[in-house]
Every structure is written in C-alpha cells, then in structure tokens.
Amino acid sequence: MDYFLSEEQSMIVEIAKQITDERIIPQRAELDRKDEFPRDILNSMAQADLFGVPIPEEYGGFGGGCLDIVLALEQLGRGCIGVGTAFAASALGVYPIIISGSEELKEKYLPPVAAGKKFAAFGLTEANAGSDASGIQTTAVLDGEEWVLNGTKQWITNGGEAQIYTVVAITDRKKGPRGASMFVVEEGDAGFSCGPKEKKMGIRASSTTELIFKDCRIPKDRIIGRAGTGFVTVMKTLDSSRPGIAALGLGIGQACLDESTTYAKQRVQFGKPIISFQAVQHILADMAIQLEASRALVYSAAKHIDAHPKDMSKVSSMCKVMATDMAMKVSIDAVQVMGGYGYMREYPVEKMMRDAKILQIYEGTNQVQRNVIGQELNKEYSRR
Amino acid sequence: MKIIVCVKQVPDAKDVRLDPKTNTLAREGVQSIMNPYDQYALEEAVLLKEQLGGEVTVLSMGPPQAVDVLRQAISLGADHGVLVSDRAFAGADTWATSYTLAKAIHKIGDFDLILCGKQAIDGDTAQVGPGLAIQLDIPFVTCIQKVREASESELVLERMMDDGYDVVAVSLPVLLTVVKDLNIPRIPSLKGKMKAKKAEFKILSAEDIGADSACIGLAGSPTQVVSVFPPPPRGERAVLTGTVEEQIEQLVEKIAVYL
Numbered sequence A: 001m002d003y004f005l006s007e008e009q010s011m012i013v014e015i016a017k018q019i020t021d022e023r024i025i026p027q028r029a030e031l032d033r034k035d036e037f038p039r040d041i042l043n044s045m046a047q048a049d050l051f052g053v054p055i056p057e058e059y060g061g062f063g064g065g066c067l068d069i070v071l072a073l074e075q076l077g078r079g080c081i082g083v084g085t086a087f088a089a090s091a092l093g094v095y096p097i098i099i100s101g102s103e104e105l106k107e108k109y110l111p112p113v114a115a116g117k118k119f120a121a122f123g124l125t126e127a128n129a130g131s132d133a134s135g136i137q138t139t140a141v142l143d144g145e146e147w148v149l150n151g152t153k154q155w156i157t158n159g160g161e162a163q164i165y166t167v168v169a170i171t172d173r174k175k176g177p178r179g180a181s182m183f184v185v186e187e188g189d190a191g192f193s194c195g196p197k198e199k200k201m202g203i204r205a206s207s208t209t210e211l212i213f214k215d216c217r218i219p220k221d222r223i224i225g226r227a228g229t230g231f232v233t234v235m236k237t238l239d240s241s242r243p244g245i246a247a248l249g250l251g252i253g254q255a256c257l258d259e260s261t262t263y264a265k266q267r268v269q270f271g272k273p274i275i276s277f278q279a280v281q282h283i284l285a286d287m288a289i290q291l292e293a294s295r296a297l298v299y300s301a302a303k304h305i306d307a308h309p310k311d312m313s314k315v316s317s318m319c320k321v322m323a324t325d326m327a328m329k330v331s332i333d334a335v336q337v338m339g340g341y342g343y344m345r346e347y348p349v350e351k352m353m354r355d356a357k358i359l360q361i362y363e364g365t366n367q368v369q370r371n372v373i374g375q376e377l378n379k380e381y382s383r384r
Numbered sequence B: 001m002k003i004i005v006c007v008k009q010v011p012d013a014k015d016v017r018l019d020p021k022t023n024t025l026a027r028e029g030v031q032s033i034m035n036p037y038d039q040y041a042l043e044e045a046v047l048l049k050e051q052l053g054g055e056v057t058v059l060s061m062g063p064p065q066a067v068d069v070l071r072q073a074i075s076l077g078a079d080h081g082v083l084v085s086d087r088a089f090a091g092a093d094t095w096a097t098s099y100t101l102a103k104a105i106h107k108i109g110d111f112d113l114i115l116c117g118k119q120a121i122d123g124d125t126a127q128v129g130p131g132l133a134i135q136l137d138i139p140f141v142t143c144i145q146k147v148r149e150a151s152e153s154e155l156v157l158e159r160m161m162d163d164g165y166d167v168v169a170v171s172l173p174v175l176l177t178v179v180k181d182l183n184i185p186r187i188p189s190l191k192g193k194m195k196a197k198k199a200e201f202k203i204l205s206a207e208d209i210g211a212d213s214a215c216i217g218l219a220g221s222p223t224q225v226v227s228v229f230p231p232p233p234r235g236e237r238a239v240l241t242g243t244v245e246e247q248i249e250q251l252v253e254k255i256a257v258y259l
C-alpha cells in the first residue's frame, strides 16, 4: 500500500533497505549462530546517518519524528531484529537525556550518539523488578559532589557494548515511585561493570548483560532532570520508543510473508505448487491482512505521536501490542507454510520465529500494554 | 588533496541483452548504474579526503541522463560533479573518450590525483584510464588493490598482479585505475542524499572544453568496429555416468563416431 511518505522519509527507507539487503541479510545467520554483536553493520548505519534520525538537529542529529524512526526500524527488522534491537536500544538509551536531561548532558552525550561513534543503553529492569518497575533496589546516594550507585540491573540490551548508560535508581525510598531518579553512567566509571552475555532464544546478535554498580561514583551533574522524576522520564521514554518495537514486528512480518509466499510458489507437492492449494493461500492471505492492518496502525500511531506528543501512551501501547502479536503469529504461520524446511536452519524463518517472541516481552510485556490501554480507557470514560 | 574521479554510466549487467538484428546492446528499458569499478574509485577518493582533507570532483562523459551517476556520487561523499555532454561526442571510442576527458580536466583545473575504474563493464577495454594519463602527460598505475600510505605528495600502493601484487611508491600527480578488492563502498548517507537532491552540475559542451572537432565522437575515433557478434554457442556437452568401466565404454563409443 502507498502511505504517501515524504521525500525525506523515502530516503530513510531507501538507506535502511540498502543496509538491510546488502549488509544485514547476508550476515544474519552467522551473527545468530555465533552470538556475535554486529559492530560493522552498526558502523555502516552510523556512516549512513541513521543513528542521527531520532536526535534533535541542535545536537548533530536529523531531528526525525516517530514515523521516521519507525520506517528505519521496519526495514532493519526485515533483515534481523537482533541488529534492529541493538540499534533501537541505543536510541532508547538517550531518550531520557533528550526528554529530561540538562543542556550540559545533551551537549555532551547526544552528538557522539547521533554520529554513531558511541552507543547507548537503557537500564531499568532488575531481577525482582520486571513488569513492576517500582520494585527496583538499585540506590543512588549523594555524597558531596558525587552520586554513589549500588545495585544490579538485569538483561540490559547493549550491555558491554555501549559507552553511555542511562539508569534508574532509588534516591529516596520513603517517597515510593516519586523517589527514583535517572543518571548517566559511562563505560569506565569506577565501580561500574557489565556481566557476561546472556544466552538467548533469539535476537542473538544483540548483547544482553547485567549492569553491576559497586560504590560506583559519578559526578553530581550526571543526574537526568530533578531528583524524584526518574519514573516520569522512564514512562515518557518507553512511550516514545514502543512504536519502534512495533516497527521491528512489521519488519519480521514482512520478511515472513516474503519468504513463505516465494517458497509456496516453488514447492511442488501432488504435482502442483503448494500455493495452488486454497488452504495454503488462506494462511498467506491472513498473514498479509494482519501485516497490512498492523502497518496501518503503527504508521497512524506514529503520525499521531508526532502531532500530539503529550498524548501518546495509549496509541503507543496499542500499536506495540498489535504489531508484535502479529509478528509472532505470522512467523509461526511462515514456518507452517514451509513445513519441515521452515523448521531447518538453512531457511531464515526458524530464526524469525525464535526472534519474534522477544517483541511481546521487552519494553513492557503485551499484558502490561493491555493494562495501560485499559487504564487509559477507564480514565477517558470517567471524563465523559 | 584535489581528487577527480572518472565515472561512467553503464547498463546494469543484470539485464543486458543484445539486439538480435543489429548485434548491438539493447539499451532501451535497461537500468543504468554507475560502473561498478568506479564505485570503488569513488569510495577511495572519499576515504582519502576524510584522511587528508581536500575535495572530490566526479567527472563523466555521457548523455544528459548521466547526471544520475553524478547525483549518486554526491550522496556517497563527492563534493562536485561535472558532466561533459554534447551530441558531437557520440560514437567516441576509447581514444576520443580519453581526449575528451583530458580536455574537460584541463577546464576543471588543478588536481593531485585522478582515479578511474579498471574497466567499464560495457566497453570492457580498460583503456580509458591509461589513455587519459597519456593525454594529461602524467604517470599512471593500474589495478590498484590497496592504498597503503597516503600523503599530500606521495602514495604507496599495491598493484594487483596475476601472481600476487607489487608495492609501488608514486609521487603526485598521478592517475590510478582500481580493482574491487580496494575497499567496501559505503551506503549513501541521509545528509549525502539530501545534498544530492539539491546538487547542481556543470554541463560542459565540446566548445566549453575547447575540443578539436577532429578528435571527438565518431569522427575522432580511430577504432573501426567492423562487426560485433555474440560468441558462437558452445558445442554440445554430455556428462557420463556409471562405473569407470561403463564410462570408458560410453566414451569409446562416442569417439568412435569421429574415427
């Protein structure tokens, strides 16, 4: 379908498509097999200015909106959402600075991330604080001119690969959710280290590690926004980034449809290409319907967010749920259409099916997204 | 460093066909691309600019639509593009092409380094680079696979040979032709694409470059193309199967026909 993209948006699509076709697709199977971080591919994205898309122009970026980043991630997701996740998590890592950071933090940290010279990561989750982020235990205590951080973050994307980490810590336990703050921690800060890489079902090109803080001392001005605003920043950050996760789902959905339709035209059983069997056609038709409906919602949600940045929670959650549930279902269907071949490592859909699962889990599980949507509905209908 | 890269617009080899009647390339409806070797030449020029400073000018001789390759070059990091285009250039062979490019380069002015592809994938002669160097009266080194060291005055290069490579040190100015092992051409950047969209190109005619009409186009081309034909189809082939003894038996039978 034609979504009437602007000339600049079409350029973003062209560039991301070229990177996907020429750099990601030829390498993805090996990156997956070796659990290898895609440094060269990320460097070529940096050279192509893609890291600048979500960063404001004043800080060396392109000043793109939600739809711009969605378009880039959709293409990257068509190749490999492991690579797409590494890219997206770098943007996620600096959103807190863009949203709530001081002028000094913005000037210091945004330009190198926009240029792709440094990667970022976002650290919220802990062993006992997943969906219930308010359960975090990591603390930050002001000691003279320095904050002292203690605690461990778990499953942080780009851990060990990023140079800039934005992390959430409790600064005043008595204040409950209003007692958390966000900080910038740099690779090499004393008392900060990353754990070993986790072994995962999918998105194995992305790195996931613990962030360990043992009396980690950072300068006082590395706090993002005022003390106590940590969770406000977290919520705004995740609202802004979720359509990007939806976009990765669109990418996987498209790749699955492409692979399985092409295969169905070639595979002959009972003397005919299997695409001539109506039962197979119907699976493909349902995949195409769900994919296009998801794309329409994700693009519309992104446009809504670009026009109404204060009203993004519900649409952001809706598009994340729809596109990532679609990605899971469509990837399962793609394996089904391709039969035993689809289950084999020689064909890309088995990886896509393993990869797709994460989209329903991270950046807020799809159950939690439905909670958000439900709560928003409750609020809206109370106002009527 | 002032670098000029010669780029040729060629039909995409993926869909090249011969017109069965005339035996010439059927160009209608065929996508045009930047000659693949020239993409490596351009990438090396941009890398040298990033390392040493300076500017990169791309030069092409061709019909008006050849500005497409100049635009692409800007998106990949070139600073300026010049097109030499005139009906009078039509039918140029490699000599006339070299002459015309040399005239255009005199018009452009100063340079330290000229980069060409080893060959164009349509003409395939690999003559234009060396021919151009002779016209400009500067040294040339062909088939460069690596630039080892670069400074404002000297280059240390690896020249690909059949049995390895030579290491060559040359002082500037010089013309190089390059092979595909040289680098991995980048993907266009967003800023580059935006710059390319707005870029304007100088278009030079035969008169603008002060070309002698006896040296350009068909009239200026000493090459006489007597005929162009596809190579004869390969003879029939057969694969023999079975045990070695069976295969020998089959082979003897086949050869016996000719005895």
Ligand SMILES: Cc1cc2nc3c(=O)[nH]c(=O)nc-3n(C[C@H](O)[C@H](O)[C@H](O)COP(=O)(O)OP(=O)(O)OC[C@H]3O[C@@H](n4cnc5c(N)ncnc54)[C@H](O)[C@@H]3O)c2cc1C
Binding pocket: A089, A122, A123, A124, A125, A129, A130, A131, A132, A154, A155, A156, A157, A158, A200, A208, A358, A361, A362, A363, A364, A365, A366, A367, A368, A371
């Ligand atoms: C590969 C990977 C990368 C990650 N990257 C990052 C990162 O970069 N930064 C970061 O901070 N975190 C990251 N995470 C953490 C991720 O965001 C959490 O895993 C996610 O928020 C869910 O938390 P949990 O895994 O603890 O699940 P739990 O919260 O324990 O949930 C378990 C199940 O219970 C359900 N559930 C929980 N509460 C409710 C409820 N109230 N209503 C209905 N259902 C509920 C959930 O939906 C889920 O099905 C990453 C995780 C993974 C696996």
Ligand SMILES: Cc1cc2nc3c(=O)[nH]c(=O)nc-3n(C[C@H](O)[C@H](O)[C@H](O)COP(=O)(O)OP(=O)(O)OC[C@H]3O[C@@H](n4cnc5c(N)ncnc54)[C@H](O)[C@@H]3O)c2cc1C
Binding pocket: B005, B006, B007, B008, B009, B035, B037, B038, B059, B060, B061, B062, B090, B091, B092, B093, B094, B095, B097, B101, B115, B116, B117, B118, B119, B120, B121, B122, B123, B124, B125, B126, B127, B128, B129, B225
């Ligand atoms: C047998 C034969 C018959 C031909 N007949 C005709 C004919 O009848 N009519 C006709 O018009 N042409 C004809 N040509 C094509 C023409 O001679 C060449 O295409 C042209 O001169 C360039 O030579 P090339 O393609 O071999 O380039 P090469 O010498 O292989 O190219 C080497 C490098 O020189 C540079 N270069 C080459 N051409 C250009 C250019 N135009 N602009 C900028 N840089 C360039 C590029 O850097 C390129 O990588 C014929 C060619 C052959 C081999």
